[in-house]
Amino acid sequence: MREHAWLSTLLAAGAVSSPLGARDSGIYTGGDLSGCGRPANISSSLPHLVTSGGMVRTYTVHLPSNYSETQQYPVLVGYHGHPGIGLFLELDSRLDEFAPDKIVVYPNGVDQAWAGANYSKATVPQDLQFTADLLADLRTRYCIDSARVYATGMSNGAGFVGALACNDTVGGEFAAFAPVAGAYYTDAHGPDDDGCKPARDLTPILEFHGGADESVLSWWADRNGCQAPPEQQDSFNDTVHHLSWTCRGSQGVLQHYKVDPMSMPSRGPLAYCNLDSTDSSCVTAEHVWPSTEPNFSQLAAGDVPTRIQASEIMQDFFRRYTRPAAAPNTKGNTSSPVARSTSCRVRYLDRSFLEASVLLLSLLWQLN
Ligand SMILES: *[C@@H]1O[C@H](CO)[C@@H](O)[C@H](O)[C@H]1NC(C)=O
Ligand SMILES: *[C@@H]1O[C@H](CO)[C@@H](O)[C@H](O)[C@H]1NC(C)=O
Ligand SMILES: *[C@@H]1O[C@H](CO)[C@@H](O)[C@H](O)[C@H]1NC(C)=O
Ligand SMILES: *[C@@H]1O[C@H](CO)[C@@H](O)[C@H](O)[C@H]1NC(C)=O
Ligand SMILES: *[C@@H]1O[C@H](CO)[C@@H](O)[C@H](O)[C@H]1NC(C)=O
Ligand SMILES: *[C@@H]1O[C@H](CO)[C@@H](O)[C@H](O)[C@H]1NC(C)=O
Numbered sequence: 001m002r003e004h005a006w007l008s009t010l011l012a013a014g015a016v017s018s019p020l021g022a023r024d025s026g027i028y029t030g031g032d033l034s035g036c037g038r039p040a041n042i043s044s045s046l047p048h049l050v051t052s053g054g055m056v057r058t059y060t061v062h063l064p065s066n067y068s069e070t071q072q073y074p075v076l077v078g079y080h081g082h083p084g085i086g087l088f089l090e091l092d093s094r095l096d097e098f099a100p101d102k103i104v105v106y107p108n109g110v111d112q113a114w115a116g117a118n119y120s121k122a123t124v125p126q127d128l129q130f131t132a133d134l135l136a137d138l139r140t141r142y143c144i145d146s147a148r149v150y151a152t153g154m155s156n157g158a159g160f161v162g163a164l165a166c167n168d169t170v171g172g173e174f175a176a177f178a179p180v181a182g183a184y185y186t187d188a189h190g191p192d193d194d195g196c197k198p199a200r201d202l203t204p205i206l207e208f209h210g211g212a213d214e215s216v217l218s219w220w221a222d223r224n225g226c227q228a229p230p231e232q233q234d235s236f237n238d239t240v241h242h243l244s245w246t247c248r249g250s251q252g253v254l255q256h257y258k259v260d261p262m263s264m265p266s267r268g269p270l271a272y273c274n275l276d277s278t279d280s281s282c283v284t285a286e287h288v289w290p291s292t293e294p295n296f297s298q299l300a301a302g303d304v305p306t307r308i309q310a311s312e313i314m315q316d317f318f319r320r321y322t323r324p325a326a327a328p329n330t331k332g333n334t335s336s337p338v339a340r341s342t343s344c345r346v347r348y349l350d351r352s353f354l355e356a357s358v359l360l361l362s363l364l365w366q367l368n
C-alpha cells in the first residue's frame with residue numbers, strides 16, 4: 001500500500017507529531033510504524049491471537065475513543081493476577097478509563113497465570129517472548145508511540161512486571177513500570193543477581209503495596225543508584241505512606257505507595273467506606289488493586305476501598321517517562337533489537353462466544 005508507506009515515512013521523520021507532544025532528540029523514535037495509516041475498528045474488543053513460542057496466546061485491546069490512524073499513541077500493558085484473565089484486571093482497575101489517551105492492552109496468561117510462580121505453566125522466557133511478540137503484533141495493527149510503552153500488573157502479574165523490568169531486551173521496550181501488590185518470585189536474590197539485567201541505568205518503577213516485603217524496592221534503589229533515604233510523605237492520618245527516591249540526579253524515578261494493612265473490618269467486606277471517613281477500618285489493602293471505589297479484588301480479599309486510586313496515580317507517573325533513544329547501560333548491551341517469534345500468525349475468534357465465556361468465568365471467579 002503506497003499511501004501507508006508514505007505515511008510511515010512521514011511519521012518516522014517526525015513530520016506528524018505524537019499527540020502527546022514533541023520529542024527531544026534523545027528519545028527513541030524507532031519501532032515499527034506499519035500499523036500507522038491502517039484504519040482500526042474502534043468499537044471492536046475482539047481478542048487478538050498471536051502464536052508465540054508454539055502456543056496461541058491472546059490479548060484484548062482498548063483504543064482511545066478518538067483513535068486516529070495518523071497519530072501515534074502510548075501503550076499500557078496490564079498483566080492480570082492469578083487465577084485470572086485480562087478481563088478481570090480490566091474490570092478491577094478500569095485502566096482504559098483512567099488512561100483514555102493510551103492504547104490499553106490486557107494480555108492473558110497461560111492457565112490464568114504469569115511466569116515465575118510455582119503454579120505458572122509458562123516459563124519466564126516464554127512469557128517474555130509473548131510480550132515481545134504482542135508488542136510486535138500491536139505495532140503492525142495500530143499506530144504506536146514506541147517511546148511510550150508502559151507496564152502494570154496485579155499480584156502474580158505484577159511479579160511478572162518485575163521480571164520484565166529485569167530484562168534488557170523486551171524489558172527495554174518499556175519506558176516505566178507500575179506493579180501493584182507484586183509477588184516477585186523471579187527477582188529474589190538481591191540487587192546484583194545475574195537474573196536481573198535492566199535495560200538502562202535508570203528503571204522508572206512505581207510500586208503499590210499493602211504490607212509487602214520491601215527488599216525488592218531496596219534492590220531497585222541500588223540498581224538505579226538512588227540516594228538513601230527516600231523522601232517520605234505520610235497522609236490520611238498516617239495510613240498512606242509515599243516514598244520517593246532520587247536516583248542518579250533524577251527525582252522520583254523509584255516510588256512506592258504503602259497503604260497500611262488493617263484487619264478485616266467488623267462491618268464486612270461489602271461495606272462502602274466514605275473517603276472522608278475517620279473510621280480506621282476504612283483503610284486496608286493488603287493484596288488488592290488500590291481504588292477508592294470497591295472493586296473485585298477488594299471484594300475477593302474481603303477488603304474495603306483504599307484512600308488512593310492506583311489507576312490514576314500511575315498515569316501521572318507514566319506521563320513523566322519516555323523511553324530514551326540510546327541505552328547507556330553499564331550492565332548490558334541493549335542495542336540489539338527484540339527478536340520476534342518466527343511463526344507469528346494471528347487469527348480472530350468469535351466475539352460473542354468469547355465474551356459469554358469470559359462473563360461466566362468472571363462470575364464464577366467472584367463466587368469463589
Ligand atoms: C467493528 O466491530 C464491531 C464489534 O465487534 C462489529 O460489530 C462491527 O461490524 C465492526 N465494524 C467493522 C467495520 O469491521
Ligand atoms: C482524544 O481524547 C483524549 C482523552 O479523552 C483527549 O485527551 C485528547 O485531547 C483527544 N484528542 C483529540 C485529537 O481530540
Ligand atoms: C508454591 O509456593 C508456595 C509459597 O510461595 C508454597 O506455599 C506452596 O506449597 C508451593 N506449591 C507447590 C506445588 O510447590
Ligand atoms: C529477555 O527476554 C528475551 C525474550 O524476549 C529472552 O530471550 C532473554 O533471554 C531475556 N533476557 C534476560 C536477561 O532474561
Ligand atoms: C487518626 O488516628 C488516631 C489514632 O488511631 C485516631 O485517634 C484519630 O481519630 C484519627 N483521626 C482521623 C482524622 O482519622
Ligand atoms: C551491541 O549489540 C549490537 C547488535 O547485536 C552489536 O552490533 C554491537 O556491537 C553490540 N555492542 C556492544 C558494545 O557489545
Ligand SMILES: CC(=O)N[C@H]1CO[C@H](CO)[C@@H](O)[C@@H]1O
Nearest residue numbers: 092093094291293294295296
Ligand atoms: C478503579 C476502580 O474503582 N475500579 C472498579 C472496581 O470494581 C467495581 C465494580 O465493578 C467498580 O465499580 C470500580 O469502579
